[in-house]
Amino acid sequence: MRVFFDPVALRHDTGPHHPENKERLAACVAGLENAGAEVSAPESPARTLASVEKVHAPGYVRRLSGTCAMSPPQARDRTFSLFDSPDNPISRATFLASLRTAGLGLAAVDSVLAGGGPVFVSMRPPGHHALAEEAMGFCFLNGVAIAARDLVESAGATRVLIADFDVHHGNGTQDIFWEDGRVAYLSVHRSPFYPYSGAVDEEGEGKGRGTTRNVPIHGGASEETYVGGFVAALESLSERFRPEFVLVSAGFDAHRSDPLGGMHVTEHGFFEMTRRLRDVADVFAGGRVVSFLEGGYDPEALAASAVAHLRALQGLPERASD
Numbered sequence: 001m002r003v004f005f006d007p008v009a010l011r012h013d014t015g016p017h018h019p020e021n022k023e024r025l026a027a028c029v030a031g032l033e034n035a036g037a038e039v040s041a042p043e044s045p046a047r048t049l050a051s052v053e054k055v056h057a058p059g060y061v062r063r064l065s066g067t068c069a070m071s072p073p074q075a076r077d078r079t080f081s082l083f084d085s086p087d088n089p090i091s092r093a094t095f096l097a098s099l100r101t102a103g104l105g106l107a108a109v110d111s112v113l114a115g116g117g118p119v120f121v122s123m124r125p126p127g128h129h130a131l132a133e134e135a136m137g138f139c140f141l142n143g144v145a146i147a148a149r150d151l152v153e154s155a156g157a158t159r160v161l162i163a164d165f166d167v168h169h170g171n172g173t174q175d176i177f178w179e180d181g182r183v184a185y186l187s188v189h190r191s192p193f194y195p196y197s198g199a200v201d202e203e204g205e206g207k208g209r210g211t212t213r214n215v216p217i218h219g220g221a222s223e224e225t226y227v228g229g230f231v232a233a234l235e236s237l238s239e240r241f242r243p244e245f246v247l248v249s250a251g252f253d254a255h256r257s258d259p260l261g262g263m264h265v266t267e268h269g270f271f272e273m274t275r276r277l278r279d280v281a282d283v284f285a286g287g288r289v290v291s292f293l294e295g296g297y298d299p300e301a302l303a304a305s306a307v308a309h310l311r312a313l314q315g316l317p318e319r320a321s322d
């Protein structure tokens, strides 16, 4: 089980009482290590910044890096350290952590293209709400979008699938590929809920028409509803789109213990959604899959869910004793 993680991600400080904190990631990585995952931190490819700027406007990237450079190491003074949104406190290392997340995502893509097995990029801040020129929803740089655009522009891929089972709609990812038919975006999420996008009739436009697929689920719906909705949409979209590479926005905040999500998914549900993702990757994409950590705000549930996700990515049984 391959996990990419760099401790710089723990230096992105969001201040006291913020759900997206370093403790959640530390718990996730510890849980993965205890389950036998091989955790490493390969170098970011030399093209990382250039690849970031193929998704985010260079002016936005400069504004983020410059503001972080002037910020204190800890996000104590909230009026000084907010970036674009009250949800997005920053500290000095926020840009470094965001850039390294993107870099490890690109390193994961390179490794998988070279024949390595699936990789889980266990980093923060998350990315799927980040727009080309705006931070929101705890996200600054959209790591999964950067990897997808790199696959089409550097590696020549023509069909990349991003599947997102975070409880929140990945509005940033959807927006970035809205008119790009080379990257399909599938999201299951609670609705109505932050960020209040992701309706069924949001399907993309132009060359991207039909390559955005949203599965909104009412708050409090059963695990079967959430998982079943994801799997049905995944299978129909994949048969039509035939992805050459599968990227995952793996948020675990639909877990029943999550303080933000309000849904009923368990580790079993995350295992099941991932098992079906792996099937799609095996059938269409030669097993090529890279997954990015997005949300998940109960540290214990996050760790257990990430272990289930990794086991399914590797084709292992749900529990070690099975």
Ligand SMILES: [Zn+2]
Binding pocket: 166, 167, 168, 251, 253, 294, 295, 296
């Ligand atoms: Zn989320």
